[in-house]
Amino acid sequence: MPLDPRQRHAVLKADRTKDASWIRAVIEQLRSVDPTVMLLEVEQALRAAAGSAFLIANGAECRIVIGMPAWVGELDRLGRSP
DSSP states (O other): OOOOHHHHHHHHHHHTTTOHHHHHHHHHHHHHHOTTOOHHHHHHHHHHTTOSEEEEEETTEEEEEESHHHHHHHHHHTTOOO
């Protein structure tokens, strides 16, 4: 189920800060209030809005990077491709 408008607004507002720790805090807060929020939904909201943050899931860990060069670099480090 996609994020509701309030959740989407919170994620996109956090994305505008370009601060990965702030974005992570907002996502964690959303997920603590509504456990049905999935990281895929957050990533889809960011991509639909051309956000600068990218979520990279690697097993149980989720990293947040800012900008496409950082995203590609992190994927390379993990042995993945965009």
